Amino acid sequence: MRVAVPKESRSGEKRVALVPDIINKLTRAGLEVIIESGAGVSAEFSDDQYAAAGATIKSGDVISGADVIASVQPLTPDQMKSLKKGAITISFLSPTTAVDSIEAAAGAGVTAISLELVPRISRAQSMDALTSQALCAGYKAALVGAELSPRFFPLLMTAAGTVTPAKVVVLGAGVAGLQAIATAKRLGAVVSAYDVRPASADEVKSMGAKFITLELEALEGAGGYAREMTEERAAKQRELLTPYISEADVLITTAAVPGRAAPRLVTAEMVATMAPGSVVVDLAAETGGNVEGTKPGEIVVTSHGVRMWGGKDVPSQLATHASMLFSRNVVNLLLLMASSVDGKPTGEITPDFSDEIIDSATLTFNGSRRTPEGAKK
Numbered sequence: 062m063r064v065a066v067p068k069e070s071r072s073g074e075k076r077v078a079l080v081p082d083i084i085n086k087l088t089r090a091g092l093e094v095i096i097e098s099g100a101g102v103s104a105e106f107s108d109d110q111y112a113a114a115g116a117t118i119k120s121g122d123v124i125s126g127a128d129v130i131a132s133v134q135p136l137t138p139d140q141m142k143s144l145k146k147g148a149i150t151i152s153f154l155s156p157t158t159a160v161d162s163i164e165a166a167a168g169a170g171v172t173a174i175s176l177e178l179v180p181r182i183s184r185a186q187s188m189d190a191l192t193s194q195a196l197c198a199g200y201k202a203a204l205v206g207a208e209l210s211p212r213f214f215p216l217l218m219t220a221a222g223t224v225t226p227a228k229v230v231v232l233g234a235g236v237a238g239l240q241a242i243a244t245a246k247r248l249g250a251v252v253s254a255y256d257v258r259p260a261s262a263d264e265v266k267s268m269g270a271k272f273i274t275l276e277l278e279a280l281e282g283a284g285g286y287a288r289e290m291t292e293e294r295a296a297k298q299r300e301l302l303t304p305y306i307s308e309a310d311v312l313i314t315t316a317a318v319p320g321r322a323a324p325r326l327v328t329a330e331m332v333a334t335m336a337p338g339s340v341v342v343d344l345a346a347e348t349g350g351n352v353e354g355t356k357p358g359e360i361v362v363t364s365h366g367v368r369m370w371g372g373k374d375v376p377s378q379l380a381t382h383a384s385m386l387f388s389r390n391v392v393n394l395l396l397l398m399a400s401s402v403d404g405k406p407t408g409e410i411t412p413d414f415s416d417e418i419i420d421s422a423t424l425t426f427n428g429s430r431r432t433p434e435g436a437k438k
């Protein structure tokens with residue numbers, strides 16, 4: 062079978078779905094790999110590197126004749142319509158936001174696999190692209206906070222006197238939040254964090270950060286994710302968090318609830334309690350923002366001098382490593398579907414819905430819309 066990687070077309074997307082180093086895992090499984098010329102350039106991978114790794118480089122359309130298409134962003138409806146019947150696409154494909162692409166996949170008789178729907182079980186960790194990309198975003202968030210702050214992060218004892226470490230507060234201690242905590246700690250900041258899931262407290266403490274405990278009910282939902290807050294609880298949470306936020310030199314927010322707009326954790330009034338020169342890094346800016354007033358891709362400076370950075374395409378800002386991790390997720394998922402006879406690869410990719418990972422992640426099979434077996438139970 063032929064696996065194709067088109068050049069990403071969405072503006073701001075610099076990642077590529079397969080990096081050269083991983084191509085041999087697919088060719089060893091009997092698959093042919095076709096890369097659109099220039100597909101890796103924004104992530105710093107040249108056509109020559111792909112060719113040396115055993116891929117075929119082609120200019121222009123690589124997807125219409127392919128059996129499997131790997132991309133970071135979902136294929137557009139027009140791209141879906143150009144695929145051959147029975148082709149398999151693997152990408153981030155959100156059932157709530159990529160509705161048109163999913164409809165087009167169904168119409169074109171295509172099998173659409175969503176990396177967003179890979180279940181959060183141990184066996185699927187190596188295929189979990191939400192996690193690998195959130196990790197990149199969390200790391201970047203801490204660096205942006207340090208870069209925009211006019212203060213040192215670490216404690217410094219100098220001949221000219223002692224510099225106290227920066228105080229960093231992280232709201233949302235999932236994958237991105239924990240990586241932001243770890244990175245800020247490595248830079249020497251004093252870090253505290255809050256999350257609505259009580260399970261996150263131990264993880265925060267294991268990073269050497271302080272967990273902020275609020276007298277509020279926990280909001281642990283299915284699959285280890287958070288649940289949405291009522292407006293009453295949200296208001297109480299904001300009130301209780303205000304003293305921590307006004308003390309912060311850098312506030313990093315990463316809170317999300319799957320399938321919903323980002324919860325509003327911090328109002329403009331709360332930001333106004335922060336000292337001039339403080340920094341807000343809102344990783345949720347693209348999905349509505351955890352902090353009132355942040356704008357994706359912009360630095361907004363408030364009238365009293367707080368710099369608010371709104372995240373946009375954040376994993377793309379680490380395009381090389383984000384692509385490398387993403388590629389591993391894609392290849393691990395593909396190899397899970399690779400057929401073999403007597404231990405020898407046949408070069409075929411066949412979704413097996415008795416496997417919970419494939420069952421959960423496949424939205425359409427040869428054009429038929431699917432409800433995962435797991436969801437029917």
Ligand SMILES: NC(=O)c1ccc[n+]([C@@H]2O[C@H](COP(=O)([O-])OP(=O)(O)OC[C@H]3O[C@@H](n4cnc5c(N)ncnc54)[C@H](O)[C@@H]3O)[C@@H](O)[C@H]2O)c1
Nearest residue numbers: 181182192233234235236237256257258285287316317324
């Ligand atoms: N394979 C696995 O087992 C696996 C892989 C990745 C993540 N996980 C787990 O999945 C969970 C979610 O991780 P994620 O980073 O994808 O989450 P996410 O991106 O959906 O949300 C980020 C964080 O925001 C928090 N949050 C939501 N509403 C909030 C609010 N109002 N105030 C404060 N915080 C709020 C969530 O609890 C979460 O920790 C975590 O428990 C994580 O450890 C498990």
